[in-house]
Amino acid sequence: MNDFLKYAAPGVQKINPYQPGKPVEELERELGIKNAIKLASNENPLGPSQKAIEAASDVIGSVNYYPDGAGHKLSKALAEKHNVDKTSITLGNGSNDILELIGRAFLISSSSAVYSEYSFAVYPLVVQAAGAEARVAKAYLPEHSDMPYGHDLDAIVKKISSTTRVVFIANPNNPTGTWFNQDELNGFLKKVPDDVIVVLDEAYFEYMPDGFKPDTQALINSYKNLVITRTFSKIYGLAGLRIGYSISHPDIADILNRVRQPFNTNMPAQAAALAAIDDEAHVLESAALNALGLKQYASEFKQMGLMFIPSIANFIAVNVSQNAMPVYDALLKEGVIVRPVGSYNMPDFLRITVGNQQQNERVLAALKKVL
Numbered sequence: 001m002n003d004f005l006k007y008a009a010p011g012v013q014k015i016n017p018y019q020p021g022k023p024v025e026e027l028e029r030e031l032g033i034k035n036a037i038k039l040a041s042n043e044n045p046l047g048p049s050q051k052a053i054e055a056a057s058d059v060i061g062s063v064n065y066y067p068d069g070a071g072h073k074l075s076k077a078l079a080e081k082h083n084v085d086k087t088s089i090t091l092g093n094g095s096n097d098i099l100e101l102i103g104r105a106f107l108i109s110s111s112s113a114v115y116s117e118y119s120f121a122v123y124p125l126v127v128q129a130a131g132a133e134a135r136v137a138k139a140y141l142p143e144h145s146d147m148p149y150g151h152d153l154d155a156i157v158k159k160i161s162s163t164t165r166v167v168f169i170a171n172p173n174n175p176t177g178t179w180f181n182q183d184e185l186n187g188f189l190k191k192v193p194d195d196v197i198v199v200l201d202e203a204y205f206e207y208m209p210d211g212f213k214p215d216t217q218a219l220i221n222s223y224k225n226l227v228i229t230r231t232f233s234k235i236y237g238l239a240g241l242r243i244g245y246s247i248s249h250p251d252i253a254d255i256l257n258r259v260r261q262p263f264n265t266n267m268p269a270q271a272a273a274l275a276a277i278d279d280e281a282h283v284l285e286s287a288a289l290n291a292l293g294l295k296q297y298a299s300e301f302k303q304m305g306l307m308f309i310p311s312i313a314n315f316i317a318v319n320v321s322q323n324a325m326p327v328y329d330a331l332l333k334e335g336v337i338v339r340p341v342g343s344y345n346m347p348d349f350l351r352i353t354v355g356n357q358q359q360n361e362r363v364l365a366a367l368k369k370v371l
Helices: 024-031 050-062 072-082 095-106 122-129 153-159 182-191 216-222 250-259 267-278 280-304 324-333 357-370
Strands: 089-092 112-116 133-137 164-170 197-201 226-231 244-248 315-319 349-353
Touching: 024 324, 050 267, 072 089, 072 216, 072 244, 072 267, 089 095, 089 250, 095 122, 095 164, 095 197, 095 226, 095 244, 095 250, 112 122, 112 153, 122 133, 122 164, 133 153, 153 164, 153 182, 182 216, 216 226, 216 244, 244 250, 280 315, 280 357, 324 349, 324 357
Parallel strands: 112 133, 112 164, 164 197, 197 226
Antiparallel strands: 089 244, 226 244, 315 349
8 A cells, every 4th residue: 555645845854733622522422411511612602793694604505606706895904904005905714724824935945933931833734834944932931020921022022933934922821821911922023134034813802801901903014024813703702703814014024915815714603793893882792701610720720729821811821730741631521522632741630621610610519629
């Protein structure tokens, strides 16, 4: 039999595919249980906005036609939201798609990319697929009192070399929930060479308290090498429709659109996203529910004597003081799906999505039981 792997591109040969959170249906089928809950993939427990549901429903009868390949209406609305020109917007099949476009456009086998350890798993996948060199910066040590496991921006700068074309940073970061402020971000961007693309992944931006959010418009105006990625999968609750976008200098957006697949965002997704932008009440309600959930987890973990990483995203990483996989497996038997993060070199941690109060209480009760 042919070993087709040896015919694959060198970078592809080394890739371990991304492992999504276990679906509820799969767990219930495997264990013969009912009423399982999933808090593993950082989804909004409130679901999508009713306005988004209605907008998607309104166009579903027209899906025999191709969607608007340029996403004109959505791009225009996003440009107005961020006070940038429409030519600064690139639409993606989720923000993951944008990350892939950046890798395809700017990384080759003789180049390198920099990211921090404990960063989103897609960054190394993008770099490996391009056959580029991954230069991984050390994160803050656990004993760092302000931001354990967070990005050390100075360490990232030191990893940049003459071959570096792309730097990936996330604010807040997945899977740690850690963050950095506007001054730290500005200081970092000033140190990055102008010919290095900086990707600022803001998938969880809307969950950040107002005083923590960087000024997107000011950053884009100040740094032409900056690409900010956003998604409708998290607080907007449209994960199943796969839609995201980036904001960048028009020259970078032009390059990304050269490698973007035609019709990469579908008609219901564009319609739902357009409606979701206008439903500020749903965003505020989702953020408020999340803030309460984070406090709920932090309080309980302290009482349980468990170390956790402070988070301003819609999840929290907790150290269960042992190999987390047996704990994860035991939680599955309780009908609770969370996320082990051993693949991030955090073998003692579980990442738990913030749900509604009842879901959170069920997770905490199950965790106390299995521990």
